[in-house]
Amino acid sequence: MPKKTLHEDWIAVIIAFLTIGLVLFGLKPVLPKIAVWNDASFITAQFAGVEIWKQTGILFLWVLGSLLLAKSFTGKVEVTKLFLSLLFIIFVTLLAQFIASYKTLKDFGIEVVLFSLILGLLISNLVGVPAILKPAIQTELYIKIGLVLLGANVLFDDIIKAGGLGILQSVAVVFTVWYFSFWVCRKLKLDDEFRMMISSAVSICGVSAAIATAGAIEGDNKKLSHVISLVLIVAIPMMLFMPYIATWAHMPPAVAGAWLGGTIDTSGAVVAAGTMLGEEALKYATLVKFSQNVLLGLAAFFISLYWSYSRKEAGYEKPTLRTIWERFPKFVLGFIGASLLFSFLLPAESVAAAKGPLKELQTYWFAIAFTCIGLETKFTDIFKMENGRPAMAFIIAQAFNIIFTLVIAYLVFGRS
Template sequence: MQAKTKFLLTEDWTVVVLGFLIIILSLSGLIVPVPALKWVNVTELIDKILSLANLLKFVAQFLLIFVVAMLGALAMGRPIKKLLVVVPVVYILTIIALIISGSASMRSLNLEGVIFSLGIGLAISNFFRLPKWFVANLSTELFVKIGLVLLGTSVIFSDILKAGSLGLIQALLVVLSVWYFAFWLCKKLKVDQELTMMISSAVSICGVSAAIATSGAIKGDPKKLSYVISMVLITAIPMMIFMPYLAQYFNLSQAVTGAWLGGSIDTTGAVVASGSLVGEEALKISTIVKFSQNVLLGLAAFAISVYWTYTQKPDGQAVVEKPTLRVIWERFPKFVIGFVAASLLFSFALSQEAITGVKDSLKNLQGLWFALAFTSIGLETKFSELFDKHSKTPFYAFLIAQLFNIVITLMIAYMLFK
C-alpha cells in the first residue's frame, strides 16, 4: 500500500501543479475561448449566448475544467467515479449563474458573478435534499486554490509603478491602518480567529479577492468565507450609490473623491460604477487607487500565511509553541508559492506579446474557478449555518470596520490629493 500512496500530492501542491499546467497549456497555444455572457434582452440571450458557436465555447471550457478536476483527484488519491456526476452538475449550475449575472439588469447592480453562483447553490441546498455522497465530493478547496494560483498571473509588479506613487502610498496607508483596526476590533468583540482574518483582509484590501486569498492562506471554513463575501457585496451597493452624493455635499474635488471611493469601496466593479457617477478624473483616480490595493494582495496573502502558520497551534495541542522552520514549512499553504511564482513569471519572464495573448483567457478561467467554488459552497451550506445566532457579532464588527475605513480613507485621500 505504501508504494501506491507515496507519490500522492497534498491538495496545496496539487493546485500549484494544476494551476501551472493551465498556464503552460495557455502559453503553448491551447487558448480556451472566452464565451459571451453579457446580454440585454431575450433575443440577444438566444441569438448570442445560446448560439451554437457560444455553446461550443462552453463545451471547450468544461472539458478543461473536467480534465483538471479529474487529474486533481488522481494526484491526491481520491476516487473519481462520483466526480463524473458532481463536476458537470456544478459547472452547469455555475454557467447558469454567470449567464444570469451577465444580464443588463443584473450588471447595472454591479454585483460580482460569485454572488449568483453562491445564491443558486444555497437555493438548491436549502429547498432540496442533496445526496450525502454528492455533497461529500464537492471540490470547493481545489476550485478556490486553482483560481488563486491563476490570480497571480494578473498581479504584475511593473503595474504597481504605473499606478502612480500617490495611489500606492494611499493604498499602503489604508491597508495597514484599516487591517490593524479591523483585527483589533474583532479581537475585542471576540470574533473567532478565522472570521477575524477574513474580515480584516476583506475590509482593508480588495473585498472578495482578499477574502478568498485569506481563506486559502489560513485553510478557512468555506461557510465562513461565504458569510464574509455576502457582507462585502451587501455593503458595497449602498456605498457605491451614496458616497458620490456625500462627496458632492461636502464639495470634495474629483481627485479627492476618486481616491476616497477607490480606497474604501471593496469591489472593483462598484468602484468603477461609483467613480463614473462623479466624473472622468474621479473614475481614473479611483481605478488607480483600487488597483494599487489589488496588487498588494500577493504580499498580504504571503504575510498572512506566515503569521497563521507561526501562531496557530496544531489540533489537540494545549498551548501554542514556537514552531521550528520545518513545522512552519509543513503548515505553510503551498498555493501561495504558486500565486507568487505565477506573478513573477508574468512580471519578469514573459514578453508583453505573450501576456496579451493569454490574458483574457486566464482571467476568464480564474473567475470561473472562483464561481465554481462558490456554487459548491452554496450546495454544502444551509441558511441556518450561514446566518446562525453567532453571526451578529461578526456583522457588527464588519460594519464598524467599514465605517472606520470610510473615515480614515477620506482623511488620507484629502491629505494626498487635495
C-alpha cells in the same frame, strides 16, 4: 505509512501554471459566450445552435481535467461522482451567465459571479444539495487557481506600489481589529478558542486565518466549522452592498479596492466585489487582500507562541520559524510568480496574445467558485451555536472593521 499529499495551495499553483503554459503554447480554449438578449426568440436561436454547447463541453472538459489532476495529488479520485457533480455545477454557472446577459441587467454592469452565488444559495437553502452532487464543490481550489491566473494581468510595478501600501494598511488594520474583536468576544463571554478564531478570521483573511489559528491552538473542529460558516455567510451581504456604497460615495478606485480587500473575509468575495467596480478597484482589492494573506504565517506563529506559553501545563509544542512557512498561503507566491513572468520574462507579443484567454479562464474559475460558495452555504447555520453569541461577536467586530478600514484606506490610498 500513509501517502503524503500535496497542499491545496501548491496544487492550485501547479494547475494555474500548466494553464498559463498551455495558453502560451497556443492552446486557447473557446469558452461559452452568451450574447446580450432581451426576448424569448433570441434565447431559442442562441441555444438551438451547436456552438454554445460545444463551448460548454470544452469548459467542462477543461475543469474536469484540472480536477482530476488535483485529485491525483491527493490519491482520492471518484471519476463518476466527480463527473456528475461538475456537470451540475457547470449547468448552474452557465444559467447564471445566461441571466447576467439579460440586457437590463447587463446595462447595470452586474457581473456573472453575483448570479452564480445567488443561484447556488437558492438551491442550497430551498432544495438542498444531495451528496452525489458535492464532490466537485471545491471552492477554495477554484478561487486559488483564479487568483494565480489574475497575477498574469497585474504588472509587478503595481504589486510593488500597492503591495507596499497594502502592507502598511494591513498591519494597522490587523492589529487594531484583532484586539477589538478579542475584546468583544470576551464581553460576550465566549471561550478562548472562539475568541482566537473569530479575532483572526475578522482581522486577517477569513477562512484561511480561522483554519491556521485552529491549527495553531489545536482548536475544536466544531467551533472552527461555525466560524467558517460565519465568514462565508457574512461575506455575502458585504460583497453585494459594499461596491454600491463605494459607487454612491464616489470613492477613488484605489480607496474602494483597498476598503474591499481589507474588510471582506474571503478572497473570492473580494474578487467578485472588486470586479463590480472595475479593473482598477479589482487590482487594489486583490493586492490589499494578498497583503493581509502574507501576514497570516506570521500571525499564526505569534498565536502559537502565545497559546503554548500561556498554557504550559497542557504541554503544547513550541512554535518555530517552520510554523510561519507552513501557514503562509502558497498561492500568493503563484500570483507573484505569474506577475513576474508576464511583467519581465515574456516578450510583449506573447503577453498580448495570452492575456485575453487567461482573463476568460480566470473569470470562469471565479464564477464556478461562487456557484460552489452558494451551494455549500446554509443561512440557518448562523445562529445555532451558543445562542448566537459567536455570530453576534463576529458581526459587531466586522462592523468595526468596515468603519476602521475605510478610514485607513483613505489615509493610505487617498492620494494614490
